Amino acid sequence: MTAPSKGRKLLEVSGLTMDFGGLRAIDSVGLDIFEGEIVALIGPNGAGKTTFFNCVTGIYEPTAGEVMIHPPGEKSRRINGMKPNRITTLGMARTFQNIRLFPAMTVLENVMIGRHCRTGTSILDAILNSRRAVREERETVEKSYRLLKKVGLADVADEFSRNLSYGAQRRLEIARAMATDPFLLLLDEPAAGMNPQETLELDELIVRIRSEDKLAILLIEHDMKLVMSISDRIYVMEYGKEIAQGTPREIKENPRVIEAYLGEEAHA
Amino acid sequence: MAHLKRSFGIGLWFMFLTLPLMVVRVNTLNHEVEWRWSNMIWVGICAFAIAWFWQFSIERRTARRAHVAADAHPEVEKLSLAQRLADDPVLSRRVLIGAAVVAMIFPWLVSTGQNYYHINVMVSALIFVVLGLGLNITVGLAGLLDLGYIAFFAVGAYTYALLSKNFDLGFWTCLPLGGLMGMLFGVVLGFPILRLRGDYLAIVTLGFASITKIVLENWDTVFGGAAGIAGIPRPEFFGMALDGRQKSVYTYYIVLALVALTIVVTTRLKNSRVGRAWMALREDEIACVAMGVDMARTKLSAYALGAFWAGLVGVIFAAHNNFINPDSFTFMDSAMILAMVVLGGMGSILGVIIAGLALKLLPEYLRAFAEYRMLVFGAVMVLMMIFRPQGLINNMRRKYECDTVEGDHDDGAK
Structure with missing residues (x-):
């Protein structure tokens, strides 16, 4: 389960934990993104994916853990608790699950x-x-x-x-x-609500952005076809915990992931 | 048919409701009760007619909505008159020049000799236009509801009154000082409420205005208390003595210049990086921040710039009236300015000007119907919000020229 780590690290998240009152929405999740990569974050509904995004982009301040960025050509920074506009200015831009x-x-x-x-x-x-x-x-x-x-x-x-x-x-x-x-683009369910044709175009667009603009992309997505076709690596979350990571092929065969997803897959 | 039936019902209901008020009259002298049945019939007929017209209008509006919704091409939606005007630079320039000429010769159009009532009315109206344009920055562009805007106006007015009384400073020195004081208070108010939104924000601004008024009323050693400050000098004109009419005309031109300046500045701001950030903040705060806009700075600048105009025009107000007291700065005035912005169309400069003139001039010239003017005024506002909630002028979209080699605008061709 080793990542095909090419290039240098851009985003380094370790031990990220987020509590809302007594509820632990994210429990010590780690994630790395390397230059030019497309990384997907998947998981059943309520797994804490969007919360993870909000912690990384400064909308929430994480309870514990480290979020480090290594912008190309600039010095590394710890961005926990920074305001969202500062983080965007440093080079991470996002989209929203419910269009904003x-x-x-x-x-x-x-x-x-x-x-x-x-x-x-x-x-x-x-x-x-x-x-x-x-x-x-x-x-x-x-x-x-x-x-x-x-x-x-x-x-x-x-x-x-x-x-x-x-x-x-x-x-x-x-x-x-x-x-x-940005040097890193964070897309929160970009294909949600799209028809197959639109999803196909989106797929193409994301790949093109990566190749033309040399951007790394982290995306949350439910559309498995899209995720499997464009991601270099995949992280899987369930109930706030990271349960697996690896290449699309590895993830497809991971019994833990299949178990977590069985309900959803059966419907689809 | 259903409409007629309903209207009939409404007519009957109103006849019943107004029975004690319109029909029964107790004559206390003769100790007898008068029954004015004819009034009841009138009430019935009027209520019936209004109800019928009301339903007719609602139905037409729904039909039009449905028509628009059925239209597959949103691009060909009917353009408003204002949008067409804005899209045609030649026409809009002509209209602008025409308006400017009328504004310039206005004092000579409406007054001769020593009759300068109309000029004074217009000065008051233009003062409120500037206030409307100032509030338009805070409420219309940045979407920060401010129910206490009049406080900044008071700050400007009292700045001039106090400085001229205590330090003998002239009008032209005090004009920018009044603006800066307004701005300072805008920032002072802005800081504590950066985190607030919507209703909470409105309540805090309301409180701020109340505090300002109470301080002005009760700190009599400094602000003259409820009696206010009298004998505020008029604007000086190179040391020349002006008679009554000349003074009014002179003030008129000062405030007209200020209106022009406000228009230029707000237009430029609106179409700049700063104005776009304000609008984005109004549309969606979270998305705005996530796109790298500094919320604190953007909010504070919107408050400060909005308050600046109020402070500036407050100085003119004090000079024009020679006298100020806290009664000129009531919540009613704040509400009136807010009504201008809302009726004119949030963020629309032209709309706010039209609404401002209408709201100040109509009550003035409707004095003949003195008892009913507030009634009419209220009814107009209610109708306006039902049939045109977006304001007089809205949905204006700004088009940008783009001269990249490959990029050619061809939205009209679609």
């Missing part, structure tokens, strides 16, 4: 928000319409528009994001996260 776009803003503006932490136009710059404001604004629009092209939403750039179809909203969330120039 800005509904009354246009598709392009949604992506432009992602550029916020990479630009520095101040209030004074904006009021005086300074050279910096104009330049940054133009760069932001261009970069955002390119990202929209990448996810195939360029022709609806001026539409309100609430008017998009479900699948398109999911892709827009990915584009918005990518606008923050």
